[in-house]
Amino acid sequence: MRDKSAADPVPVPAAFMNAQNAMLGLRGRDLFATVRSLTLQGLRRPVYSAKHALALGGQLGRVLLGDTLHKHNPDDPRFADPAWRLNPFYRRSLQAYLAWQQQLNSWIDESDLPADDRTRARFVATLLSDALAPSNSLLNPLAIKELLNSGGSSVFKGLGHLYDDLLHNHGLPSQVSKQAFEVGRNLAATPGAVVFRNELLELIQYKPMSEKQYARPLLIVPPQINKYYIFDLSAEKSFVQYALKNGLQVFIISWRNPDARHREWGLSSYVQAIEEALDVTRAISGSKEAHLMGACAGGLSIAALQGHLQAKRQLRKVSSATYLVSLLDSQIDSPAMLFADEKTLEAAKRRSYQKGVLDGRDMAKVFAWMRPNDLIWNYWVNNYLLGKQPPAFDILYWNNDNTRLPAALHGDLLDFFKHNPLTHPGGLEVCGTPIDLHKVTVDSFSIAGINDHITPWDAVYRSTLLLGGDSRFVLSNSGHIQSILNPPGNPKANYFESGKLSSDPRAWYYDAKQASGSWWPQWLDWIQQRSGEQRETLLALGSQNHPPMEAAPGTYVHVR
Incomplete structure (x- = not known):
């Protein structure tokens, strides 16, 4: 057990938004309503507002005289240039910005607004202050x-970059140079x-990369809101190649990018499709059971599948289940969710049903506003103020290779976040069967990210x-994507683990031990113990009933 003091609190993601917001969206009218309530607050209490205005004026006067009143975060890359500290003009402009930011937050915190309204106001104030940063x-x-x-x-x-983004990137700064990458190359x-x-x-089977392979195959189920190749980027980052080189038979699902014709595809449709892929995986490998690995919404899907198989008394098809940054317990406390009410939820469902799909670009905008300094203003400076091309970064290329969600699945996910059905037996029904996860006795291995702003680690822990069955939980020192892409050899990688899973995430974190390195080797040892005997590698892909169709990465991955 580590020695933790009061100065070592339980970590929480430093962001306002999460997966719920990506599904729901964030309407401008809700933000403007918060701004309107703030304006009315100022008009109703002129003396209170004048006090803060005078305090700000006094601080600005001292800033003009050269006083340094506020310390900025030394890790904030926006103000890393020495000019912000050494140049009199830039030092004063930064101090004025910090003074305004501090006084605005103080004005909100000391107001007589209800607690929820104050939280909404702080959220809007953060977006505003980030946008108005002098950088x-x-x-x-620079x-x-x-x-x-x-x-x-x-x-x-x-x-030129601004004009191009207005035409082709919906007004957001481009995050990546798309010319540097090609799927399949x-x-x-x-x-x-x-x-x-x-x-x-499409179900892809990979060619073996080891002299011997384990009997039980691995079927990877990526999230429906992304393309599958996050598991197969460059060779040094490829989880697929890591598993292949260590004797595992690897199959992966490549989801079709739906359009309006597929609006009725819901969670049950996807669970049925995964069950078909699981049966094909078992048939080709000759194994009666297979391992499942699901990431994010893919984790929810494999959990629903196992609940469905358990209800049919066919759970023996699954040897183990790995959950990567996956929510099964959807209770997340987030300031942005205070904008969500019944009308907002119904409006979100109605919009997607009218279009037939939820466009991936709409979700990308929400994800970008989860971390605006990293995903918007950083590229604003690089692309427009410096006139530089965005970097060639494979993860960002994948992140910008948007997909769509069919309306029915979007509605199912909104209901999932609204009702949190998996926390009680029979709360979720899939393919006509009620789901009870406590009866799913398959051994599981769960990964969460300590800095994950999309699926916060404590919610992933509660999901475990x-x-x-026998559950193992590992907390990586990364965010949402970096928790998955965590190959051995990264000197900054570490993780937390405790042999005992208590009912309280905070108590677990207090008892957890920190270990250096990637979690991949720990998972590999865990799954190899459950993979049966090793045998001579079979180089042929497919089988007589399921012959190879075309080379990976297939056709569905190219559909835009």
Whole structure:
């Protein structure tokens, strides 16, 4: 057990939004309603507002005289340039910004608004203060230096990038140079073949990379809101290749990108499709059972599948289940969820049913506003103020390779977050069968990210407690995606684990021990123990009943 003091609190993701917001969206009218309530608060209490205005004026006066009243976060990359500390003009502009930010938050905290309204107000104030940061202006010292170094060309390049994004990226700064990557060439390039296809998915089997392989195969189920190749980026990051090189037979699902014709595909449709893929995986491998691995919404899907199989007394098909940053307990406390009410939920469902799908670009916007300094204003500065191309980064390329959700599945996920059905037996019905996760006695291995703002780690921990069988929980020191992409050799990687799962995430964290390195080797040892005997590797893909169709990555991954 580590020595934890009061200064070592239980970590929480430093963000306002999460997976619920991506499903629900965030309407401008809700934000404007909060701004209106703040304005009315100021008008109703003029003396209170004047007190804070005078306090701000006094601080600005001292800033003009050269006083340094506020310390900025030294880890904030927006103000890393020495000019923000050493140059009198930039030091004063930063101090004025920090003073305004501090006084605005103080004005909200000391108001007589109800607690929920104050939380909404702090959320809007954070978005506003991030947008108005002096680093986002043309006077950014980095922009001035680039202007001089480029002879003024950075301005024209920046305007060109802005014009291009307005036309082709829905007004958001591009996060990645898309010309640097091609799926099937330098992404999703591990050799394999499509061995099964139905309306919803293609099943890819990969060529072995070891002299011997374990009898029980692994079926990976990616989230329906993303393309599968997050598991197969570059060779050094490829989870697929890591598993193959260590003797596992690997199959993966590549989801079809739905359109309006597929609006009726709901959670039951996807569970049925996964069950088909599981049966094909078992048939090709010759194993009576297979391992399941699900990421994010894919984890919810494999849990629902196991509950369905348990109700049919067919759970023996599953040897083990791995859950990567997956929510089964959907109770998440988030300031942004205070904007959600019954009307908002019904409006979100109605919009997707009218269109037939929830567009992945709409979800991407919400995800970007989860971390605006990292995912919006950082690229605003780089692309427009500095006139530079966005970086060539494979994870961001994948993240921007948007997919859609069929309306029925979108509605099912909204109901999942609203009712939290898996926390009580029979609360969720899939394929006509009620689900009781406590009766799912399959051994499980769950991964959460300590900095995950999409599926917060404490909710993932509570999800683990819903499962029957022998459950193991590991907390990675990363965010949502980096928790999955955690190959051995990363010197910054570490994780927390405790042999005992208590009912309280805080108590578990207090008792957990920190270990250096990636969780991948721990998972590999765990799943190899459950994978049966090793045998000579069979190089042929598919089988007589399921012959290879075409080479990986298949066709569905290319549908936009």
